[in-house]
Amino acid sequence: MSPAIVIEGLxxxxxxxxRTPAFEAVRKLSLAIREGEVFGFIGPNGAGKSxxxxxxxxxxxxxxxxxELFGKDVSLPEARRGLGYVPENPSLYDYLTPLEIxxxxxxxxxxxxxxxxxxxxxxxxxxALAQVxxxxxxxxxxxxxxxxxxxxxxxxxxxxxxxxxxxxxLDPVGRKDVVDILGDYRxxxxxxxxxxxxxxxxxxxxxxxxxxxxxxLRTVQAPGDLLHAEQTVTVRSAGxxxxxxxxxxxxxxxxxxxxxxxxxxxxDVLRAAGHSVLEIRPSLTLEDVFFRYLEAELPPSPGSQPxxxxxxQVQQS
Numbered sequence: 209m210s211p212a213i214v215i216e217g218l219x220x221x222x223x224x225x226x227r228t229p230a231f232e233a234v235r236k237l238s239l240a241i242r243e244g245e246v247f248g249f250i251g252p253n254g255a256g257k258s259x260x261x262x263x264x265x266x267x268x269x270x271x272x273x274x275x276e277l278f279g280k281d282v283s284l285p286e287a288r289r290g291l292g293y294v295p296e297n298p299s300l301y302d303y304l305t306p307l308e309i310x311x312x313x314x315x316x317x318x319x320x321x322x323x324x325x326x327x328x329x330x331x332x333x334x335x336a337l338a339q340v341x342x343x344x345x346x347x348x349x350x351x352x353x354x355x356x357x358x359x360x361x362x363x364x365x366x367x368x369x370x371x372x373x374x375x376x377x378l379d380p381v382g383r384k385d386v387v388d389i390l391g392d393y394r395x396x397x398x399x400x401x402x403x404x405x406x407x408x409x410x411x412x413x414x415x416x417x418x419x420x421x422x423x424x425l426r427t428v429q430a431p432g433d434l435l436h437a438e439q440t441v442t443v444r445s446a447g448x449x450x451x452x453x454x455x456x457x458x459x460x461x462x463x464x465x466x467x468x469x470x471x472x473x474x475x476d477v478l479r480a481a482g483h484s485v486l487e488i489r490p491s492l493t494l495e496d497v498f499f500r501y502l503e504a505e506l507p508p509s510p511g512s513q514p515x516x517x518x519x520x521q522v523q524q525s
Contacts, residue, residue, distance in 0.1 A: 210279065212368050212399040213241035213264065217273035220259050233259040235423045237273070243367075246390075246400040248414035250407060250498060256423040257403040258296065261372050264401070265293050277368065289317070292361030296373040298353060302346035306337050306356045309345070310363045317364040331363040334389060336382075350377035358386060362393065369393065371402040375409060387412060407495045419501055426501050440465050441490055443474060447483030461486070 218237040224230040234256040241247045249257050262268040263275055266282050280287035300309060310328035314321070321327040332338045335355040340348070345356060354377045361369060374390070375383050387409055394400060394413065404410050410417055411431045418428045444463050445454070453474075454462035462483070466474050471488070478485060 210243060211240045211276075212243045212245070212278060213239070213247075213401060214276045214279075215239045215260070215264075215273070216275075218260070218263065218270050218275055219272040220256075220263060220268060221271045232423050234263075234420075237420075237423075237425055239418060239425065239428070241399065241401055243399050244394075244397050245416065246394050246402070246414045248410035248417035249401065249403045249420065250405075250410055250417055251403075251420040252498075252502060255420045257420060258372055260420070261295075261370055261401075261403065264370060265291070290364075290367040292364055292366030292369045294354075294357045294361050294369075294371050294374055296376055298357035300345050300353060300356060300360075303344055305342050305344055306332055306359065307341040309356060310360050313360045313364050319364050328363055331359045335359040336385065351379060351382055354378060355382065355386070358389075362389070366398065368399045368401070371400065373403055373405065375404060375406055383409070407498060419498065421501055427497075439468055441468060441471060441488055443471070443478075443485065444487040445478050445483040445485050447478070447481055449481065451477055451481050451483065 216238050218234055219232065220234040221230060221232045222228075237256075237260060249260070251257050259268065263270050264277065264282055266285075266288060269283065275282045277287040277291065282288075304312070307325070307328055310331060311324060313319075314324055314328070329338060329341060332341050335358060337352070337355055337359060340352070345353060348356070354374075358371075358374060361371075369390075371390075375386060378386060383406075390400060390413060400413070402410075402413070414431060416428060416430050419426045442463065442465050444457070444461065445451070446461050448460070450456065450462060451464075453466070454464040457463050464474070475485065
C-alpha cells in the first residue's frame, strides 16, 4: 500500500527578526505514514509539531527537504484534495452557521452527496450539533467550535485527516465522542496524523507514535511493542488489609508494581488475603516515555557545563 505521507530530510528555519534570533524549528525530519494508519505525533510545547503540520498543509514552505501527500508535493494544490485539516485553534467564519460551514466545505472540495443537507446534518448529529445547526458560530463555546471544525473535516469524506490537538477545549463527554468517531473513521480505512498532549488518547488511537523534541524525531514505535517490552506491571486491588509489597491508595484500595514473572504468585497471595483485583496493566505508558526523553536531555545544573557548551535554546512550533 502506498504511503499517505512521506517526509524526507525536512528542515524549517525561521529567519532572524529584530526580537528573536534565527532558529531551526524542525531539522532532518524523515517519516512515512501508510494509508489506513493512525500516527500520533507527540512532544512538548515548542518541539516542532505544529511547524511540521503547517508544512504538510502548505501553510509554510520548508527550508530544505521535501514532503508529499499521496505522492504529490505539498506545494501543489492537488496534494490537498481529500485532506481534512483541523488546527489547534480553528478560525471559522463566525457569522455562518454550522450547517452553512459544512455545506460550503462540500462545495470547496467538490463532494456531491445525493442530499447535501442531509449529509451535513448527519455529521452535525454525530457531533451533537444538530440542535444548533442554524445558529451563528460566534455564540459558541470553544468546545462547540472545535466540534464544528471536526464535523467539517469529516463531512468532506477525507482520505486523510491531519489534526493538531483535536481534543482541545472538549469536555470529557465530548472527548469520548470524538475519540469514538475517529476510531470509526480509522476502522473504515481512513488515515490520521494527529498531535495531542493527551497521551492516553494517542495510546488508544495510534498504530504508531513518533516523539519529536527540539525539532528532531527521537523515536518511532508502536504503543503495543513499547508496552509489551516492559517487564513490570501495575496491580491494583481492593481488600480489607495490606498485602506485603502493596501500598495504600485510598481506604481499602492497594497498589503494587511487580515483575511479570512474579504476577501469578502475587495473584494467589491476593486471593488468599481476600482481595479483589481491580486492574493489571503495564507500568510503562507513553507518558513515561515522553518524560524519559525529556529528563535525558535536561541541562546540567548551573556551573556544571564544560567550557564552550551551549545552553539549550527555546524552540517554537
